[in-house]
């Protein structure tokens with residue numbers, strides 16, 4: 001038995017106009033929550049769907065739970081759980097019926113009651129799918145991904161489009177899956193989600209993996225792991241010559257100036273002094289640890305959100 | 307597994323009110339509506355124009371009744387209107403006067419209708435006289451009006467019913483199969499299925515079986531409505547009728563599968579399927595015979611799938627014909643089925 005839940009080598013997918021995935025390597029040990037973090041169009045869905053066997057790959061090797069699609073397609077399908085980014089169910093099916101129906105496709109399946117309870121949909125068990133809220137539909141999609149008691153679960157942007165409360169309740173479901181000993185591979189373009197859920201992650205952009213590691217290690221690797229923020233009343237002014245005064249970069253973002261720094265304690269004095277001299281009309285100062293957002297910004301020069 | 311899938315398809319179908327209406331209620335409403343509107347037009351009738359009498363006596367009433375019994379369409383007009391229509395040559399037989407001074411004028415140019423019209427009036431007069439004198443009912447030789455060698459239903463409802471059966475099967479194939487599968491593909495339902503171990507053929511077979519069942523039920527509903535509302539029923543063998551309906555359902559479903567392979571989105575499919583649906587519906591003689599259409603069109607349409615299907619079904623349903631008499635039609639239908647099936651195999655895609 002292989003100790004890796006997933007092993008991917010040189011995965012590639014070329015669409016007529018874009019190279020969606022350009023040589024991706026991944027290795028995920030059993031029991032881990034592994035995240036693919038990247039902006040829209042990075043190639044996360046394409047990567048996942050090639051692994052799940054629904055998109056034809058152009059090149060590369062995929063090994064799932066020690067099995068390959070070429071030889072053990074049925075076995076793989078029976079032991080993975082999948083939530084697709086864009087799935088619609090029939091409008092007029094109820095969660096209970098959906099779980100029973102999809103359960104019937106597998107040699108072994110969990111009772112609908114148990115799954116409904118797990119994702120807290122017992123009250124809506126007999127409501128038509130179309131009447132469920134976005135968060136409830138997404139929880140049902142997660143329950144459906146667990147219907148066959150899979151060892152390996154794929155979740156594609158499980159919380160996109162949900163309000164903060166619904167996102168948190170979904171995170172709890174994912175943590176529950178991990179406690180049950182499943183391996184989970186998820187994609188997201190929210191860095192807070194990646195930080196909150198993932199043991200390890202790969203940051204993707206333009207079809208390539210830029211870097212892989214634990215969230216803490218990725219941040220630590222940054223040359224400048226802290227950020228000093230100056231907050232303004234209204235839109236931040238153009239920093240202009242301010243960067244020259246303090247000797248590091250300054251970036252205006254919204255109502256903030258962000259000043260990345262290696263050692264915030266000693267930098268702070270100089271920054272405040274320079275601001276005083278330049279009569280910079282800031283209202284507050286914050287020091288924060290760098291986030292995955294900063295890692296992405298540092299690697300690509302772009303923000304995750306746009 | 308197949309049964310569960312089939313049962314789920316059935317449940318989902320019956321929850322779709324729109325589909326239920328179009329499949330089950332709409333054809334019956336069409337039959338009711340058109341069947342009632344055109345209830346009177348039972349075969350050709352000879353029009354008899356009669357000059358409106360100034361006062362009607364007891365004999366006039368009896369005479370009028372006898373005329374109507376003769377299958378004559380009696381129309382009473384005021385003298386000047388009658389004279390005008392007569393002059394314009396629109397009237398084949400004109401009845402003037404009152405008892406006992408009747409006069410019949412027959413239009414020489416319309417002799418083929420005028421002469422039998424005159425004969426019928428004479429007969430009615432004899433009948434009315436006999437009745438008035440209390441001599442008992444005179445015997446008449448019964449007759450029917452037919453169009454030998456042509457399929458002609460005894461009533462419009464009977465003509466329409468097989469048309470509606472065919473139309474229902476066509477729209478089931480193009481919409482309940484073709485459109486549904488494009489929507490499933492577009493919305494990712496097929497992808498969700500593809501990650502489960504369910505063999506694809508189980509899914510498709512369940513869908514096809516389900517549509518056969520619905521086609522059978524919808525046809526039965528129409529037959530029952532025709533039987534109890536209009537008193538029309540299948541003149542041929544039940545087996546032949548069922549065979550033709552079954553073949554039709556299979557061919558039109560295969561067309562739906564085939565067409566679904568040519569469209570990425572439901573919008574595109576809507577356009578493609580309407581290009582197939584409307585000409586077939588309008589030109590195949592669903593609602594009316596194409597007698598008035600150009601000859602070439604009447605012939606051409608016989609090579610498309612719906613017209614031969616309707617011809618065979620009407621032959622069986624209305625004339626009690628044997629299925630064997632419609633070999634060429636069945637062959638054309640089957641050829642379309644094979645073509646569509648081959649195309650469906652080549653073009654059908656899951657993603």
Ligand SMILES: Nc1ncnc2c1ncn2[C@@H]1O[C@H](COP(=O)(O)OP(=O)(O)O)[C@@H](O)[C@H]1O
Nearest residue numbers: 015018020038039040041042043044045046047
């Ligand atoms: N079926 C497709 N045909 C053509 N291009 C595609 C297709 N699917 C995805 N792409 C392109 O591939 C790139 C990666 O897309 P995707 O994997 O969906 O990214 P992500 O999930 O990270 O947002 C995008 O540029 C997208 O437009």
Ligand SMILES: [Mg+2]
Nearest residue numbers: 044045085157
């Ligand atoms: Mg995606």
